Amino acid sequence: MTHTHVATETVTIALGVDYGQAYLFDDTSETNIPDHLVDDDPVHPLGIINVGDGVALLTVGTHYGRVPFDVQVAQSEPAPDLGAYEDIVEISFASEAGSVSLHEWGDEDIHELPPLPAGPGWYRLRYHAYGLDEGHADCYEEHAPDRYLLQIWPADESGPRVVKSTSGRHRRWVQAC
Helix, strand or coil: CCCCCCCEEEEEEEEEEECCEEEEEECCCCCCCCHHHHCCCCCCCCCCEEEECCEEEEECCCCEEEEEEEEEEECCCCCCCCCCCCEEEEEEEEECCCCEEEEEHHHCCEEECCCCCCCCEEEEEEEEEECHHHHHCCCECCCCCCEEEEEEEECCCCCCEEEEECCHHHHHHHHHC
């Protein structure tokens, strides 16, 4: 697969985390988390992201605090950042609204994101994590050791996939199923 320069918009967020969770919501969805979203897909376990109707649960290593979190919205598939992240997974996500927002646990803060380039339809989410093991060790008010990148681009629906899994925590999650 070759990747050429892809037009992207990047948003950098100091994401407030509680219970090691954040959420990507389609802007037509109510901000309720479906019960089945907390269980990983037993056939294709990804460990750090689960998708339900109009929402993606994003697992973060830090239990409580603020973590660096970048979101890139691209017109076509960007290259994964294999060198800067330990764990990378992909999953399909349907957007009815053609726009999404990143929510902190309990909707404490809602971060608006750039409009999705193809409007309503199917998108691919590629979730990158660095420092899951170190981040899980404690709570961080500032300077959490973990960081995240979420890439979003239009793509036909396809199966979930683990691109890279190197942290001990992530390897245990994907092998547990």
